[in-house]
Amino acid sequence: MSIPAAERPANVLCLPPELLEQIFSHVPYEHVRDVLQLQRHWRDDYVPRSFKPQLTFAHVCRVWRNVAHASQYWPGVRLNLYDIERFKEGIAHGHGDALLHVHIDPNHIYALDPERREWAPMLALKQLPRIRTLFLQLKNQDFSPTIGDVTAYTRALGDLAAPELQDFTFEWWADRMKEPCPRLRYLTLSFCDLTTRQTVLHSDNLVRIDLRSVHVFNDIDELVDTVSRWRHLQCLNLERCQIISPNGRVVLSKRSAVHLPELRELLISDIAANVSAFLKHVTFPPTTTADLVFYGPDATPESVVLQTRDAIRHHFDSPEGRSLISSAYGFTITYPLGYGIQFRAPEKRKPGGFWMDVSDDYYLNPQADFSFRQGTSDNASFEESLLAIPSLETVPRLDLSGQTLPVLTPPPSILRRFVGTxxxxxxxxxxxxxxxxxxxxxxxxxxxxxxxxxxxxxxxxxxxxxxxxxxxxxxxxxxxxxxxxxxxxxxxxxxxxxxxxxxxxxxxxxx
Known part of the structure; x- marks a missing residue:
């Protein structure tokens, strides 16, 4: 039985603030579940997160605004660039007191006439001091008309502070941001260079970072200084990034490794030297779901191979790490391109090898909890990294059934380690x-x-x-x-x- 609209505000406002806070905590954002789905963010036909739940909730709960305004989960309102009246309503909502949620994607590009397109971005970003979520996806098949929009946004972002910003997605020139975002929790960037200015990374509250094709750090010292701030980070995706500048790898660093105690998911793909340097200077729990992708020259330098081996050995060489290997569901090996460790049995078993048998959307079956992949047939690098893992003697299951790509049978020196299989x-x-x-x-x-x-x-x-x-x-x-x-x-x-x-x-x- 429906409740008349006139009766809803009174009933709703009677809810205790603690209950409202709990309701709001279930609303904000839908994120992907595991590290092997992270790459879906970058498919042209895929939106990184769904905004429907919180937008619907905001509409239904406008009568709750005065109560909900103090909640850390209140999503605010969406600026609608399709309809100029609704756009202005969004700007003026609550006489400027409401927290704003700004979402602009490629479909908006022709929604406004040129004159409105000139002032709309600036008008929206003037609200930046109180915006909590800013989603700017300006990529389009015909990119040229967006250049003016991109320039307007980046200039505004470079000059304005965003003290309330918690969720930021942008595809271009994020390196121009000068002011810190102290409350930033979710960060998604692509196609930019952060080596000149890393302000956007200097938040102690970051929970999730997704970077694609981004130049991140100048050198190892900069990497250590920045990562040491991420004490609450749970997910890190560095897809095809240049983690460290080439000149920065030459400079030796005596800095000790920093630890990410709350990291749950890691996806990192770069040349072998950068991935190796990252693993040496950044540690994380053995329970972290990790996908390490190495690409570059056919023959990895011996120093890099040994550094990678030592990092992987150190990662699992603890009571917790050895226990995970000992109780693992099994290994998947596609020699010499990669291997994966399944700590638990997959819900749906699919015959396949690592990087060999893949689903229609290019994800491995079965899914690995820790995986090593390389783009070249570098036998030495593969064997050193695999043989560095302790407790292989206790692994109960070994899967060599990869079929999609031509691979080799692992040599006896590797297979003899699996004596408990x-x-x-x-x-x-x-x-x-x-x-x-x-x-x-x-x-x-x-x-x-x-x-x-x-x-x-x-x-x-x-x-x-x-x-x-x-x-x-x-x-x-x-x-x-x-x-x-x-x-x-x-x-x-x-x-x-x-x-x-x-x-x-x-x-x-x-x-």
Whole structure:
């Protein structure tokens, strides 16, 4: 039963302030859930966060404004540039006392005539001292008409203070900001150079930072000084950024590493030297979901390889880190391009290797909690980083079933470390390992289950060869008692039952 509008304000205003505060705390912003979804922010057809909940809430709750104004979660009103009357209403709402939420995206670019477009940005940004959220997405297929808008915004941002700003998204020239934003919590920037002025990064309250194609720090000392402020940071995304200027890496720094105690998600992609320097000087809990992407020359310098190895070893070389590895669900390896560690079983298992089997939107299946990726086939860099991880001997599951890109079988020096592995997943290109298991007693001595992924068993001669290999492996590993066929094409549904026994061969058609 609906309540007449005239009765709503009185009923609503009777709610205690503590309850209102709790309601508002569920409203503000929708953020992505994990680090492997962070890159979705930058797809042209994707808006980084949905504004519908708080905009609807603000409209419904305008009668609450006097009560809600003091709440730290009050989202304010949106400036609507489609409709000039609503735009002016937004500016004047509450006689200038309401906190503003400004959201301007590419769809606004032709919403105003040229004359209004000249003064509208400046009028909006004159409210900057009281704005809490500022979202400026000016990228467009035809970028040239936006240059004037970008210039107007950046000049205003450079000259005005934003003491109340908590959420800031901008795509150009954020380095012009001179005044600090002490309350800033969420920062999203792209295509800018912060090495000349890092004011926007100097907030002690930052919770989430998303940077794409940004030049960030001049040198390591600057990195350490700035990162040391981020004591409450929970998510850091540095996608294809130049973390440290080339000249800055030359200067040696004796600064000790800074720790990010609350970091939950990290995505970092840069040349190997910069990622390595970051890992050396910035530490974070082993429980942090981390995706490390190295790109650059085919051969990584030995000093960088060793620095990366030492950083990864130090990251996991603690009781908490070793415990995570020991109890991990498993490893995914696509040698020599990358590896991933799953600390927990995925909700939906999909056969795949790291960076090999990917979903339609280019995300790995299964998802890794800690991952190492490199854009080149640098065997030395890969092996040093992987072998630096402690407690590999206790990992129960090893997945080598990546299929999308041509990769190699890891060398025995790596595979022999997985002595505690009980479950091994192989694709058609890795079937040679069945013969290796029979010939090398040090390979997977505790193996209990072999999983074949997307293997075709329709050809009888091929089927016979694989059966013999499975029988030899079974004879040399008394613990091997189970076979799992995932998305395999079989000629005979009784395949391998004579080897493993009735009820020990399972066929799974899909995930």
């Amino acid at each position: 009980t479950h091994l997943a192989l694709n058609e290109d890795r079937l040679q390992l069945l013969d290796d298991i029979a010939e090398d007693t040090q390979l997977f001595p505790q193996l209990e289950c072999i999983e074949l992924v997307a293997v075709s068993l329709l050809n009888e001669p091929k089927e016979i060869v694989i059966l013999h290999a499975l029988q030899d492996a079974r004879d040399d590993r008394p613990s091997l008692i189970r076979l799992l066929l995932r998305k395999c094409s079989v000629r005979d549904e009784t395949f391998a039952r004579a080897v493993f026994g009735e009820g020990n061969v399972q066929m799974i058609e899909s995930d």
